[in-house]
Structure formats: structure tokens, C-alpha cells
Amino acid sequence: MMSYGERPRLLVVANRLPVSSKKTGENSWFMEMSPGGKFNLLGGVTDQYDTKWIGWPGFDVYNEVEKTALSKALAEMNCIPVFLNEVFDQYYNGYSNGILWPILHHMGLPQEYHHDASKTFQTQYDAYKKANRMFLDVVIENYEEGDTIWCQDYHLMFLPQYLKEYNNKIKVGWFLHSPFPSSEVYKTLPSRSELLHSVLRADLLGFHTYDFARHFVSTCTQIIGVEGTHEGVMDQGRLTRVVVLPMGIDPDRFISTCKLPEVIEQMNELKEKFSGKKVILGVDRLDMIKGIPQKYLGFEKFLEENPDWRDKVVLVQIAVPTRNAVPEYQKVKDQVHGLVGRINGRFGSVSSLPVHHMDCSVPSNYLCALYATADVLLVTSLRDGLNLVSHEFVACQEGKRGVLVLSEFAGAGQSLGAGAILVNPWNVTEVSSAIKEALTMPAEEREEKHRVNFQYVITHSAEKWGGDFLSELNEAFAESEMKIRSIPHELPQQDMIQRYYQSNHRLIVLGFCGTLTEPMNSRIKEMDFKLNPELKGTLKALCNDPKTTVLILSRGGRNILDKVFGEYKIWLAAENGMFLRDPTGEWVTNMPENMNLDWVDGVKNVFKYFTDRTPRSFFEASETSLIWSHEYAEDKFGKTQARDMLQHLRAGPISNASVDVVRGNHSIEVQAMSETKGAAIGRILGEMMNKISMTTPIDYVLCSGYLLEKDEDIYTFFESEIVPSKSFHSIKKKQISQNVLDLKKENYFPVAIGQGRTKARYVTDSSQDVVDLLHKLAAADTTTMANTFSDSELHQPRSGNTPDGKDQREPRGQTLRC
Ligand SMILES: O=P(O)(O)OC[C@H]1O[C@H](O[C@H]2O[C@H](CO)[C@@H](O)[C@H](O)[C@H]2O)[C@H](O)[C@@H](O)[C@@H]1O
Numbered sequence: 096m097m098s099y100g101e102r103p104r105l106l107v108v109a110n111r112l113p114v115s116s117k118k119t120g121e122n123s124w125f126m127e128m129s130p131g132g133k134f135n136l137l138g139g140v141t142d143q144y145d146t147k148w149i150g151w152p153g154f155d156v157y158n159e160v161e162k163t164a165l166s167k168a169l170a171e172m173n174c175i176p177v178f179l180n181e182v183f184d185q186y187y188n189g190y191s192n193g194i195l196w197p198i199l200h201h202m203g204l205p206q207e208y209h210h211d212a213s214k215t216f217q218t219q220y221d222a223y224k225k226a227n228r229m230f231l232d233v234v235i236e237n238y239e240e241g242d243t244i245w246c247q248d249y250h251l252m253f254l255p256q257y258l259k260e261y262n263n264k265i266k267v268g269w270f271l272h273s274p275f276p277s278s279e280v281y282k283t284l285p286s287r288s289e290l291l292h293s294v295l296r297a298d299l300l301g302f303h304t305y306d307f308a309r310h311f312v313s314t315c316t317q318i319i320g321v322e323g324t325h326e327g328v329m330d331q332g333r334l335t336r337v338v339v340l341p342m343g344i345d346p347d348r349f350i351s352t353c354k355l356p357e358v359i360e361q362m363n364e365l366k367e368k369f370s371g372k373k374v375i376l377g378v379d380r381l382d383m384i385k386g387i388p389q390k391y392l393g394f395e396k397f398l399e400e401n402p403d404w405r406d407k408v409v410l411v412q413i414a415v416p417t418r419n420a421v422p423e424y425q426k427v428k429d430q431v432h433g434l435v436g437r438i439n440g441r442f443g444s445v446s447s448l449p450v451h452h453m454d455c456s457v458p459s460n461y462l463c464a465l466y467a468t469a470d471v472l473l474v475t476s477l478r479d480g481l482n483l484v485s486h487e488f489v490a491c492q493e494g495k496r497g498v499l500v501l502s503e504f505a506g507a508g509q510s511l512g513a514g515a516i517l518v519n520p521w522n523v524t525e526v527s528s529a530i531k532e533a534l535t536m537p538a539e540e541r542e543e544k545h546r547v548n549f550q551y552v553i554t555h556s557a558e559k560w561g562g563d564f565l566s567e568l569n570e571a572f573a574e575s576e577m578k579i580r581s582i583p584h585e586l587p588q589q590d591m592i593q594r595y596y597q598s599n600h601r602l603i604v605l606g607f608c609g610t611l612t613e614p615m616n617s618r619i620k621e622m623d624f625k626l627n628p629e630l631k632g633t634l635k636a637l638c639n640d641p642k643t644t645v646l647i648l649s650r651g652g653r654n655i656l657d658k659v660f661g662e663y664k665i666w667l668a669a670e671n672g673m674f675l676r677d678p679t680g681e682w683v684t685n686m687p688e689n690m691n692l693d694w695v696d697g698v699k700n701v702f703k704y705f706t707d708r709t710p711r712s713f714f715e716a717s718e719t720s721l722i723w724s725h726e727y728a729e730d731k732f733g734k735t736q737a738r739d740m741l742q743h744l745r746a747g748p749i750s751n752a753s754v755d756v757v758r759g760n761h762s763i764e765v766q767a768m769s770e771t772k773g774a775a776i777g778r779i780l781g782e783m784m785n786k787i788s789m790t791t792p793i794d795y796v797l798c799s800g801y802l803l804e805k806d807e808d809i810y811t812f813f814e815s816e817i818v819p820s821k822s823f824h825s826i827k828k829k830q831i832s833q834n835v836l837d838l839k840k841e842n843y844f845p846v847a848i849g850q851g852r853t854k855a856r857y858v859t860d861s862s863q864d865v866v867d868l869l870h871k872l873a874a875a876d877t878t879t880m881a882n883t884f885s886d887s888e889l890h891q892p893r894s895g896n897t898p899d900g901k902d903q904r905e906p907r908g909q910t911l912r913c
């Protein structure tokens with residue numbers, strides 16, 4: 096555990112350690128920090144955190160003596176090795192880079208069928224899980240209470256789940272360095288749901304761009320049926336925060352490297368070598384996603400169409416070897432070599448070759464010299480998480496103000512787009528024109544574009560990125576901790592009853608679906624909205640009590656509410672207050688006159704289409720909403736149809752409509768966008784009080800429901816109406832002209848049902864707790880309070896529990912909220 100004054104501890108877990116190790120003797124090693132890539136993130140974060148890296152050392156070690164020696168040497172560099180050995184090939188070349196990598200980069204699963212039974216999808220998937228467990232083991236060995244664990248990238252998608260299973264209190268973040276594809280591509284992955292469920296166990300998920308984050312959230316909603324919110328992904332009341340944080344580089348390192356005498360000398364050599372010629376530079380791993388063949392095709396077209404330029408320009412391409420064991424990478428290499436030969440054959444001469452292609456990496460100082468002398472950097476990635484090379488080029492171009500030609504499919508296209516020429520790499524003509532534009536761009540324009548990008552690169556460093564991610568993670572974690580701590584185990588029932596008894600005018604505001612409906616396990620169908628039979632007498636007693644006003648505030652339609660509550664002297668607010676019924680049964684409409692219901696026919700058509708194709712499904716319509724149920728349909732098929740339906744609806748009839756879509760377990764409801772409950776309650780109270788002659792202000796409020804997150808603003812509405820003193824309070828600001836509320840904090844009881852994360856002060860697991868409470872409130876007035884309930888009665892086991900203690904109450908999230 097961290098002691099006072101010490102820096103907090105951070106464990107960064109990545110596939111590869113940020114050092115390269117070379118064996119120099121029996122048990123001695125030479126270690127060097129790897130300069131590029133995502134290892135930049137160590138930058139300034141190390142100053143604030145006591146940081147350790149956990150990852151694969153880059154090679155196999157089987158001998159125990161050697162393992163110990165290497166671990167010792169790595170410890171000097173704050174690195175801890177994970178020896179993956181025989182698992183590595185199927186985990187890294189197989190599942191990570193042969194399967195996940197192409198999927199994440201929109202390329203689809205490999206089409207070839209291998210007949211090697213020892214290397215199937217399943218064996219690679221198993222190896223991937225096994226490797227993630229091996230990473231877990233090393234994390235556990237090194238974990239101390241309070242540590243932050245930051246998992247990097249697609250190699251470690253099972254790690255968040257494994258960590259939380261080991262200890263739910265561990266703070267876990269995960270950042271994806273690659274793109275996240277559209278759900279249409281992602282859903283072909285056989286293990287799609289397991290991976291999503293696992294990463295959602297993290298406290299914070301980070302992506303380079305809004306597109307990737309949006310794809311991720313919508314994939315989660317479509318594939319595993321969770322709720323996407325503006326903050327992230329909500330699953331059964333638990334929020335996983337999602338942030339967009341494009342990574343950066345360490346700009347100072349590049350700027351100062353360019354000033355080193357050795358580098359200036361290299362720059363001079365390069366200038367001399369290419370004197371009289373413009374230099375176009377490409378720096379990419381030799382990966383199919385980097386679009387090197389497309390780059391060559393564009394360059395070839397440029398030379399074809401601009402003969403004058405043929406002896407005045409060179410393309411220098413550093414093609415860093417990578418993942419040679421994956422068959423697709425071998426193919427792209429052959430393809431690229433073919434193109435280089437063709438272009439040099441067509442346009443080269445004895446004295447000059449247009450393409451200088453190198454299958455190698457170069458030392459970092461030399462790379463800076465190349466960046467600094469190039470006139471153009473050409474990035475044609477077909478998909479790329481970010482592309483740090485483009486940032487590095489900008490940092491090194493202070494002396495030259497060269498032009499960046501950047502693929503619109505690289506994450507960096509969104510951050511550096513304003514100072515670049517953006518291209519679609521698939522469009523050979525566009526790439527060719529962009530090359531010409533870059534080579535002939537006037538100095539002023541180059542200056543301006545460089546200024547914009549340079550400013551971005553120096554202000555959005557890796558240090559800032561790492562710091563921002565970690566502070567977001569701390570915030571997300573603290574918030575979820577607070578939520579857990581603030582959940583009381585029991586409602587303060589005795590207090591609630593006593594205060595109810597002592598009050599002069601009580602208001603009980605209740606939701607309907609999931610609050611007062613029959614529990615799911617005794618209900619025939621999800622859309623069978625019947626009042627919980629246990630409540631009939633209780634509700635009648637409460638409604639008949641002159642000191643109590645009961646309001647049902649529901650998203651449901653007035654037909655349903657009328658049918659269920661027709662016999663009660665109760666206030667009903669249907670469709671979240673669009674219609675209000677007083678206890679005599681008279682409805683008034685608050686429907687805006689200009690309410691647009693143009694979408695209804697389109698939605699009806701989609702519902703009909705799916706009903707025809709989903710045996711035993713059906714739909715119902717009310718004034719401003721339609722609901723489709725697949726309750727009786729075959730479970731898996733019904734769920735798949737529901738996901739497809741949502742896509743059809745979003746792409747078509749509701750794409751621009753003001754509607755709310757509410758997903759039940761077996762239903763989809765589309766309803767005209769109503770006010771939220773919190774926005775409506777002030778007006779409803781005003782209307783209620785206009786209708787009745789109220790002599791006593793409301794001095795007790797119980798407000799409870801199984802609510803959508805946005806409707807939870809009802810809990811805060813009353814919170815904001817609480818009076819600090821005994822003064823009679825006016826809430827004119829909420830459109831109520833009379834003095835209506837005289838509510839003290841201790842007399843206000845907001846109770847959420849089944850929400851892990853809520854704005855309500857009290858939370859209960861199931862609606863049965865609210866039902867029990869209502870029984871007791873109804874009984875409170877008919878007996879002498881002092882003797883009414885003994886403590887043990889007030890805290891007796893909930894009625895849903897069986898004698899063997901098993902909880903039979905309605906599970907969370909099993910019904911529509913309305
Ligand atoms: O470790 P390798 O398998 O040799 O691959 C190198 C890295 O490639 C990927 O980089 C990604 O991260 C960069 C920084 O966020 C981003 O700019 C780039 O677009 C991505 O492709 C991969 O995600 C890393 O895990 C690899 O280390």
C-alpha cells in the first residue's frame with residue numbers, strides 16, 4: 096500500500112515491454128528504451144507516478160537461470176517480463192494479429208482455410224485467453240493495494256475482466272491504440288460478445304477518435320444489448336466510462352534531436368545526396384493497413400502524368416519489417432517489392448531511381464534527419480489507429496515547413512487534418528494530385544499549415560495524453576466507488592413510516608412499469624402491464640386517505656394507466672405528463688399542438704415487417720408510442736431480430752425524429768420524445784394543485800421508480816425544493832403559482848429501484864421493497880404509530896425471500912421502465 100508522501104503506483108501492461116534487450120554475456124544484458132510507438136507514453140507520466148511496465152520481453156526464454164537474470168536486468172529499467180514462450184505464436188501471430196488486427200482495421204477475417212488442426216480459430220483464441228491469464232498472474236504478483244492498472248491495446252482484451260474477477264476493487268483502465276470498426280465488421284468475429292463484456296469491466300476505456308468510440312458504443316448496444324449514454328456504456332446500472340483521447344509524441348525529444356551535431360551532419364549528407372530533387376518520405380511498418388502498395392500506385396500515376404518531375408523527385412520509403420510469421424504480411428511484402436521494381440524499371444535511369452525502398456528500421460537519430468530533410472511526408476494508411484509518424488514529421492519540420500499528405504483513414508487525420516492535405520488512399524488519382532499539390536505548394540501556405548500542426552503537436556504531447564487518461568481514470572473510479580459506498584443496504588423504513596405518520600400532507604410519486612407491476616417471474620409476458628395483485632388493497636387505502644396524494648408518473652400510455660388504475664382515486668400522468676388524469680377520472684392533454692408524429696407510419700412499417708418475419712412476435716400502438724414484443728418468439732432469433740430492427744429504425748424512420756427508444760429485454764418501444772419526469776413534475780404539481788383546493792402544503796414526499804437514467808432528474812427536482820428552515824416555500828420557478836411544498840430534507844425519500852448508479856438517496860434491489868413499504872405506510876395511519884411496528888417487524892426479511900433464504904425477487908433490468 097502506498098504510504099504518505101510517496102508517488103502513486105502505476106502498472107502499465109502492454110504486449111511488448113518498452114525496452115529492447117540484447118544478450119551481451121552469460122547472464123548479462125544490454126538494455127535500451129525503444130524510441131518510438133506507444134512507448135512514448137512513459138514520458139512525463141513517470142514523474143507523477145511510480146511506474147512499472149509489465150510485458151513480453153520480445154523473445155522466448157526457457158532457462159530458469161536466464162529468466163532470473165533477465166528479470167533482474169529489466170527491473171533496473173522498471174520493467175517486469177511476462178514469459179509467454181510456447182503460447183506466444185498462437186496468441187500474437189494467431190489471434191492478436193491474424194484475427195483481431197484485420198477485424199479492428201475493417202479488413203474482415205482472413206478468408207483462407209488452413210488445414211492445420213493445431214492452428215484453428217479455437218486454438219488461437221484459447222492461446223489468447225491463456226496469454227491474458229499469464230499477464231494477469233504477473234500483475235497479481237506485483238500488485239499492491241491502491242495501484243492503478245493501465246492495460247494497453249487489443250492484445251489484452253480479457254485482462255480487465257480477469258483483473259476485476261481477481262479483485263473488484265482494482266482500478267483498471269484500457270486504451271485501444273488501433274481503430275474500432277463498425278459493428279457490421281466487428282460482428283463477424285466469433286468471440287465478439289466475450290471480448291466486449293470483458294473490456295466493459297474496466298473503469299475507463301480510451302480511444303484515439305470519436306469515430307472509434309462511437310463504433311465501440313454502438314457495437315456494444317447492438318451486440319450485447321447494453322445502453323449507450325453520453326458518458327459511455329451502461330450495463331445493469333453500472334457505467335463504463337468511454338473517453339476520446341488521441342495520443343501524442345514527446346515533441347521536445349524530436350525538436351532537440353534535430354539540433355544534435357550528429358543529426359545536422361546526417362541532414363547535410365541527405366541534402367547532398369538528394370540535391371536538386373524533392374524528397375517524399377514514407378515511414379511505415381510493412382503492414383497491409385499502412386497502404387504502401389496504394390502509395391506506390393499513386394506515386395506511379397504521378398510520374399506517369401508529370402514527366403517533368405521524373406528526375407526531380409524521389410520517394411524514400413522506410414518499410415519496417417513486422418509480424419513476419421503472419422501469412423498476410425509475407426504477401427504484402429511480395430506485392431510491394433513487385434511495385435518498386437515496376438516503378439524503378441519504368442521511370443529510373445542509370446543515374447537516378449525514383450523509389451528508394453528499404454526493408455528495415457533506421458536508428459532514431461537518422462529517422463529525425465530524414466523527417467527534417469523531407470519535403471513531403473506521404474501517409475496512405477488504409478486504416479490506422481493514430482499514426483505517430485505524422486506527428487514526429489511535424490515536430491522535426493521547424494526548419495523546412497514541409498507538407499504532410501495524410502490518409503483520412505488514419506486517426507491522426509482528425510487531429511492534423513487542418514494542416515495537411517487529406518487523401519483517400521484508395522483513390523489513386525487523388526493521391527497523385529495530392530503529391531503534385533504538396534510539391535508545388537507556395538511557401539506561405541506551407542508555413543501556415545505547418546504552424547497549425549506544429550502548435551497541435553507541441554500542445555498535445557504523450558505526457559498530456561497519459562496524464563489526462565489517468566486523471567479521467569481516477570475520476571471514473573472514484574465516482575463508481577462513491578456510488579458503491581453511498582448505496583444503503585436497507586431503506587430507513589422505520590424513519591420513513593414514522594415521518595409519514597407525523598406529516599400533514601404526503602405526496603407519493605411512483606413509476607409504474609417495474610415499480611408497481613407484477614414481478615416478472617409471476618407475469619405471463621413482459622408487456623402484460625398488470626398491477627401487482629399484492630398492492631390492490633394497499634393502494635386503495637393510500638388513495639382514500641385525505642392526507643395522502645398519490646401520483647403515478649409513467650412513460651406508459653393513458654389506455655394502459657386507465658385500465659390498471661381506473662378504480663382508484665389516484666392522479667395519473669401518462670406519457671411522462673403529456674396526459675394528466677385527476678382522481679375523478681378526467682383526463683387533460685398537455686400534448687404540444689405542433690408535435691411531430693410523422694415518424695409513426697414509418698415505424699409501424701418496420702414493426703410490421705419484423706412481426707411478419709418473427710413468428711409469435713407482435714406490436715401495439717398508443718397515441719404517441721409503438722411497442723414491438725418478441726417475448727414469445729424463439730429467444731435467440733428474437734434478440735437478433737430486435738438488434739436488426741433497431742438498425743433499420745435508426746437508419747430510416749427515426750433517423751431525424753424526436754423520439755425515445757426504450758429497450759426491454761424482449762421489446763423495443765419507440766415513443767415521441769416527452770419531457771423527462773424531472774422536467775414534467777413541476778408543471779404536473781402545479782396543475783394538480785390548481786384542481787384541488789389545497790389547504791396544507793406537501794411536507795412529505797416519497798418518490799420511487801425503476802427509471803431510465805434521464806428520468807432520474809425527478810429525484811433531484813425535489814432535492815432542489817427542500818427548505819432549510821420551517822418557512823413556507825414557494826416554487827414559482829417551477830410554474831406552480833401556489834405555495835405547494837414545505838419539504839424538509841428528512842421528510843424527503845427518493846428511492847431508486849435496481850439502479851447501481853443513481854441520483855436517488857436510497858436504492859433498493861427490487862420493487863418488492865417498495866411494495867412492502869407501501870403496505871406499511873398504508874397501515875401506519877390505521878394504527879397507533881408508537882405500537883405499530885416493532886423494529887424486527889420493520890426489518891423483517893423481504894417477502895420475496897423463500898425459507899431457505901434464496902431471493903426470488905424480480906431480477907434487475909428484466910422489464911421495461913416506464
Ligand atoms: O508490436 P508490434 O506488433 O510490432 O506492432 C507495433 C505497434 O503497432 C500498433 O500501433 C498502434 O499504436 C500507435 C500508437 O497509439 C498508433 O499510432 C498506431 O496507429 C497503431 O497501429 C499496435 O497497436 C501496437 O500494439 C504495436 O506495438
Ligand SMILES: O=c1ccn([C@@H]2O[C@H](COP(=O)(O)OP(=O)(O)O)[C@@H](O)[C@H]2O)c(=O)[nH]1
Pocket residue numbers: 130131132133378379380413415455456457458462481482483484485487
Ligand atoms: O525505423 C523506424 C521507423 C519508425 N519507428 C517508429 O515507429 C513508430 C510508428 O508508430 P505509428 O503510430 O506511426 O504506427 P504503428 O507502427 O504503431 O502502427 C513511430 O514512433 C516511429 O518513430 C522506429 O522506431 N523506427
